[in-house]
Amino acid sequence: MNYRFYNAKILTMREAAFLEGELWVQDDKILYVGEGGDMAAICQKLSIENILWDREIDCEGNLLMPGFKNAHTHSAMTFLRSYADDLPLQDWLTKQIFPMEAKLDGEMIYHLTKLAVLEYLTSGITAVFDMYLTPETTAKACVEMGMRCVQVSGTSGQENFEPSLRQMEERYHTLNEMDPLHSYFIGFHAEYTCSKALLEQVAAMAHKYQAPVFTHLCETKAEVEGCKERYGISPVKLLDSLGMFDYGGGGYHCVWMDEDDMEIFQRRGLSVVTNPASNAKLASGIAPISDYLKRKINVAIGTDGPASNNCLDMFREMFLVTGLAKLREKDASAVDAWEVLKMATVNGSKAMNLPETDVLEAGKQADLIMIDLHQPNMQPMNNIPKNLVYSGSKQNVKMTMIRGKILYESGQFTNAYDVEEIYRKANEIVDSLR
């Protein structure tokens, strides 16, 4: 399908300045971003024939920008949304989350992931970095629905971990080749759920494929203290000493990192994926985002799973990234809105190895959203990036396009989804698990 968006404000995210003009999409890619005017002349400049448009969309002065990259989530955990909130962390995990998860199967995960995808689309999220139990069915759900998905292995175990390691290696091939919308990273659940022998094997695999590695890292103070008791050093130092990050990667959460840990992240070019709503809701703490930015560490943003958040809303996360940093630093100037907007888009693409989705320009993938500026929370237009970060909400998402396909528009999902059936199925699964 070929789309012409005209009468648009365009925030390419290559630079902070706005463009007023047009954006053309041909099949899965952006063909043109620039001023409007005489179409024939633009075509000539691009050395292309005149295009037959499937749709020409008057943006009415609304904003086009790259879609948000949700750089850490567990999509299928929708089934646990609001199931066990307001509990102490250990009770939450051991009495509520783990027993319910133990009963899940791949087909349930397929259906529960679909529910999450609907929500991603309402929040302008065009790619997710997912870790969960049955990557094949998560991939199936995402690809069927048109959601771009990067998965990471959540391998764990203290012994007898060979089968799950073999599975990770198989998936590294199969799930990286299944569809242009899908890719797969080497990874593991967390230091505290893996034996040292397993960690060494994961590092060996990273070396074999010269691949980056991601994991839950320094989420809670107790996790870091536990690692120091076990190994005498911090989780970041331990993993680095095993060669885990020799080909890049990074950590989810990263609330409790010290100067030495940050130095490793800086030196190795690793990514921090921050999850402020989850870290607040589970009382884990506030990540030192200002320190990461000072060191020019790549910071991306994730919602974490809906069991701990509970929603999948990048607008809430964006406000929290800067709001919590301001509280932590006791400084209202901490973490500028523009930095936050980069985290939610460009930096996410970098962490997820999706450079073809980072900015709006010719040749990039058509993963983009339209923001409704004709809403009261976007007025007056003193500063659109600040409006987005401090005032934006899901209600401003007028359209979500992934790989050149419009999947959500004006509050409606594309007809390909049976939305009520997805809801019904999710509730049925929850009932069966109780």
Add this chain to the structure above:
Amino acid sequence: MNYRFYNAKILTMREAAFLEGELWVQDDKILYVGEGGDMAAICQKLSIENILWDREIDCEGNLLMPGFKNAHTHSAMTFLRSYADDLPLQDWLTKQIFPMEAKLDGEMIYHLTKLAVLEYLTSGITAVFDMYLTPETTAKACVEMGMRCVQVSGTSGQENFEPSLRQMEERYHTLNEMDPLHSYFIGFHAEYTCSKALLEQVAAMAHKYQAPVFTHLCETKAEVEGCKERYGISPVKLLDSLGMFDYGGGGYHCVWMDEDDMEIFQRRGLSVVTNPASNAKLASGIAPISDYLKRKINVAIGTDGPASNNCLDMFREMFLVTGLAKLREKDASAVDAWEVLKMATVNGSKAMNLPETDVLEAGKQADLIMIDLHQPNMQPMNNIPKNLVYSGSKQNVKMTMIRGKILYESGQFTNAYDVEEIYRKANEIVDSLR
């Protein structure tokens, strides 16, 4: 107009349990809340004739609940949204906010308030507690648009304050009698912007009318320290010693209160209005909400003005109230979602002296909202109150009704508003003030 809402889930907020059934509105009031069934039988039970409905609305299983009460705001500050963010607090106030405010007039405030009202409606806010410079034009804007508004005097001054005191007393009469949608409280800006003589005069007026008093209170650490330098005691103690709270009232923000201050609030039955987004964005701190709840102090929620927030979104505030409390207490069980929902509705009504708007039951004012449960962020329905607080967003507000009038429905404002003209005017005012 007479409305029949049927096929609804109803959260009356009188109790946590849901009702499945119908809600009838006659003119400005709720006529019936209860099970559906034979209309004639219900009418007979109510001892009324059969009703002619202007509209019968199939709620399709969606949720009716009382509208949110935004218990602290400065509506007209929309003009400063995103104008001067990410600055240290003092620079923000003295270099950006005050010089712009000095140029405002009543007509501008009228137009800028209208922009805020549109946003309130998108967030399911059915009443606001406003403090700003020209209460007459704020009242005019709200009443014209159908927004319920309680205003509070923002009197301040170190000397020559007599004219503004006289004005407050006049307004206490005129603005309490102008319209059923409007009322007016005695109040003052803050301890640190008033001389002791002025504070004494305000307290005398509270005694004269046996009226409650509200003010900005204990917002920043510096404010409390300044008061202690000036008077040797905390702002709460100082005001109480002047008899300021002999007839009730309370404070906005209340981030930095000690045990003695809380004891005064508890003993006098005062209300805390918490403003978590503003307190985060301006790095003021996290209010001790758990301590207030332990003492059974009435806690309500406000957005504060859009210069410091920057949006007027009760969903974001609700998440922040509990998320920040959890961080502060290092306890994921701090401040249960149900408590937060009460703060945003019933407790707000109490603080604002609007008991006729607190719950959904026969005889109360028809100030209510419909929440779209057919959105992915409300599924599965493990726990609807927790879904609302942890996962809800403006996008879930399907309808906002105030005093029996539907002002916002399915993303559209009532036809009485010229929305684009309100935006145009706000931008024009901003341009004229630069």
